[in-house]
Structures are given as structure tokens and as C-alpha cells.
Amino acid sequence: IYILHRAEDITELVTLQEQKIEQIKINQDLQTKSDNMNEELNQIAKGLKSGTFEDPQMTLKRAVKELESERAKLHNLLSNAPAYISLLESPEHVFTFTNPLYQQLINDRQVIGKNIKEAWPELEGQGFYELLDDVYNSGKPYIGTETPSLIDKGNGVMEQRYMNFVYQPVFDINNQVSGISAYVYDVTDxxxxxxxxxxxxxxxxxxxxxxxxxxxxxxxxxxxxxxxxxxxxxxxxxxxxNAPAMICVFNGPNHVYEFTNPNYDHLFKGRSLLGKTVREAQPEMEGQVFFDLLDNVYKTGKPYIGNEIPGSIERDGVLETVYFNFVYQPLFNKKKEVEGITVFAFD
Structure with a gap:
């Protein structure tokens, strides 16, 4: 019996086959990605043609415009409030905002960008620096009543004034104190x-x-x-x-909520208010005076001040009677047309 044995080196052949298989996989992946991209482009083209797709750049521009509009409204709210208002940032209490009334109080000094000691050197020794430090470090507000203060009214002339004021800590997104808002009222008279x-x-x-x-x-x-x-x-x-206790902003004749501060949200705890009309958000107040008052302020453009007005509010399924002091202040656009109402309220 004879056995014939013949050996052949096929390493190169196997390597070529493996490379071919890998190339096929790569081609398949590229084809899949190409198909997906074509599908996305087709969807975008259809959306652009039908008007249902919005360019991301346009979306961004619209969002920025809306944020700028909200910022302008809040700035207008603070600027027109009947109180001396300022915003201070950082542990050194650097001024970043003052409203026109506050500028009158300080005789139109240029304080933006200056810390409290640079802007108000005459307050040294009067306790206000220390109060601001305590509020910033503790995160707790401070309320002053008929507090005496010596103010430089110009040319070194010091004037004794008496103030009611609130130092309210401002928190950042990490719930850390980033500054202090000051609301001051002159009660000297x-x-x-x-x-x-x-x-x-x-x-x-x-x-x-x-x-x-x-x-x-x-x-x-x-x-x-x-x-x-x-x-x-x-x-x-x-x-x-008119102090910044419970504050909200309504837009339009149906009084749609555009802005509420935390104190206002706490009054209606657990409810979603933004984007809803006041009648949708507070149905239990139908038949009370508040809706009619809002309608009248929007129609006439004249503010309304309410003192000790009772209102029934539903909390945990139970109607509670709460008494309010409040102001309904109309907001005007550039054409001097009423476009909304600002509410300042105290429980």
C-alpha cells in the first residue's frame, strides 16, 4: 500500500478571505449609515417643505428671544416697583442692579460694580454690613423695622432717615447663596x-x-x-x-400665568400654574371678586389696590378662607396698550 502526501501553504489565501469578509462588513455598515442619513435628510426635506421641521438654529434663536423677553419683563417689574430695590452678589456684596427709586435714595451715585463698603462708606459702624454678612452666611432673610440710618445726601451732608427693609438671600442652581436682594421703604415721615x-x-x-x-x-x-x-x-x-412677597405676572385678556415667585407658588402648593389662565388654575375662586377685578384692570388700564379681601382657596381638598392685601398693576407695551397685569400680594 502506498500513501501519497502533498502539503500546500494556503495562509495567504485564508488571509485574503478574512480580509474580504471584513471588507464586506465594512461596506454593509457604510451602506446602513448611508441609508439612515438619506432617510434623515428626506425627513428634514419633507419637514422643511411642509413647514413642520424647524431649523435648530431657528429654535435656538427663538429660545434666546423668549428668555430675553422674560428678562425684560422681570427687569421692568423691579424697575417700576414702589420700593428701593437693589441686587448684591458675592460675599463682598457687589451691586449688580438698582432701580430708579434706589438711585434717588443714593443721590444718583454710580454703584454698579462696587461693593457695599465702596458704594455706602457712611454705613460703616451702623450695623448694615454685618447684617448683610449674616444673611449671606446663614441663608436666612432679615427684616428691619423703622431702622435709623445716616445717609450722605451729597457734599458730606448726613441725613437721618428711618427704613423698613428686607434682606432676602438669592440662591443659585446648586442651592448655594449667590447674593442678596434688598427691598427698602422710607418710613421717616x-x-x-x-x-x-x-x-x-x-x-x-x-x-x-x-x-x-x-x-x-x-x-x-x-x-x-x-x-x-x-x-x-x-x-x-x-x-x-407692593413689597415682593407673593408676585405673579399675567399675560393677555385671559390672564395667563407667565411668572410666579416661590412665595406665590407656595400659596398654591402642588399646582401647575405657568401657561394656564387664572380661571383654569384656580377654579374654586369663580364667583369671588378676583376674576372680575382682573378683567376690569385689563380693560381700563387702571391699577386696583385691595385691602383685607377674603378669598377661598382649596388646599388638600378643603376650602380655606385667606385674607389678602394686594395690588393689580397693569403692564403696558410700547404702544401704551395693556398687555398684562402684575400682582403684588400679601397673605
Whole structure:
């Protein structure tokens, strides 16, 4: 028996076959990607033709325009609020915003970009620097009532004023304090009126005989002072009503929510408000005065101030009666047409 044995080196052949298989896979992948890209291009072309597809650049531009519009509205809101408002950033309390009333308070000093000590050197030793530091470090607001302060009104002339104010911490997206918003109200006239009344009362009580002789004139003076105090109280009440407690912005004749601050959201906790009309968001308030008042302010362009107005609000399925002080302030566009309403409210 004979066995014939013949060996042949086929390494190159196998390598070529493997390379061919790999090339086929690559070609298939390229074809798949090409098909997908063609399909996406076809969809985009169809969308552009039908108007249902929006260019990403256009989407970005529209989003930026909307953000700029919202920023302008908020800036307008702060600029026209009946309070001295400023925004401070960083631990050094650097001014980044002041409204026109605040500029009047500081005699039109240029404070933007300056820290509180550079902008208000006369406050040294009056405790305000320390209060700002405490608010920034603790994250807790501070409320001052009839607080005395010496203010440089120009040429080194110091003037004693009395202020009600709120230092409110501002938090960033990481819930860290990034700055402080300051809302200030000048109540000097009210404080001085109270002091004058106290001094007058003390003088009259020194002598019973003198008091008896002056009874008639005193009654007239007391009535006069009482009216003055009531007027000052009304001014203060108006300022407090417009303070940034519960704030929202409505747009259009149907009063669609465009902006709400955290205090306002807390009042209607658990509800989605933005984008809804006030009647959709608060159906339980139908038949109360608020909807009609909003309609009238939008129609007439005249603000409405409400004091101690009762309202029934649904919370956890139960209607609660809450009393509000509030202002409905119309917002005008460039054509001086009413386009919305700003609400400042206190519970």
C-alpha cells in the first residue's frame, strides 16, 4: 500500500478571505449609515417643505428671544416697583442692579460694580454690613423695622432717615447663596410723626391745669395728628402691599400665568400654574371678586389696590378662607396698550 502526501501553504489565501469578509462588513455598515442619513435628510426635506421641521438654529434663536423677553419683563417689574430695590452678589456684596427709586435714595451715585463698603462708606459702624454678612452666611432673610440710618445726601451732608427693609438671600442652581436682594421703604415721615405726637403728649401731661386749659385745642391737635398718622399708615400699607412677597405676572385678556415667585407658588402648593389662565388654575375662586377685578384692570388700564379681601382657596381638598392685601398693576407695551397685569400680594 502506498500513501501519497502533498502539503500546500494556503495562509495567504485564508488571509485574503478574512480580509474580504471584513471588507464586506465594512461596506454593509457604510451602506446602513448611508441609508439612515438619506432617510434623515428626506425627513428634514419633507419637514422643511411642509413647514413642520424647524431649523435648530431657528429654535435656538427663538429660545434666546423668549428668555430675553422674560428678562425684560422681570427687569421692568423691579424697575417700576414702589420700593428701593437693589441686587448684591458675592460675599463682598457687589451691586449688580438698582432701580430708579434706589438711585434717588443714593443721590444718583454710580454703584454698579462696587461693593457695599465702596458704594455706602457712611454705613460703616451702623450695623448694615454685618447684617448683610449674616444673611449671606446663614441663608436666612432679615427684616428691619423703622431702622435709623445716616445717609450722605451729597457734599458730606448726613441725613437721618428711618427704613423698613428686607434682606432676602438669592440662591443659585446648586442651592448655594449667590447674593442678596434688598427691598427698602422710607418710613421717616411716619416715625417723625409718631415721635412728635409722643413729645406733645409728654408736654401736655406735665401739668394737669395746663392740660385742662388746652383740652379743646389738644383734641383738635390730636385729631389732626391722628389724620396725619392714618395718612402715613396708608402710605406704609401701600408700600407693604407692593413689597415682593407673593408676585405673579399675567399675560393677555385671559390672564395667563407667565411668572410666579416661590412665595406665590407656595400659596398654591402642588399646582401647575405657568401657561394656564387664572380661571383654569384656580377654579374654586369663580364667583369671588378676583376674576372680575382682573378683567376690569385689563380693560381700563387702571391699577386696583385691595385691602383685607377674603378669598377661598382649596388646599388638600378643603376650602380655606385667606385674607389678602394686594395690588393689580397693569403692564403696558410700547404702544401704551395693556398687555398684562402684575400682582403684588400679601397673605
Amino acid at each position: 411716619q416715625v417723625l410723626a409718631n415721635k412728635k405726637l409722643e413729645e406733645l403728649t409728654k408736654e401736655l401731661l406735665k401739668s394737669e391745669d395746663k392740660y385742662k386749659k388746652l383740652t379743646e385745642s389738644l383734641e383738635v391737635e390730636i385729631n389732626k395728628r391722628t389724620i396725619e398718622l392714618e395718612n402715613e399708615k396708608q402710605k406704609l400699607t401701600s408700600l407693604l402691599i
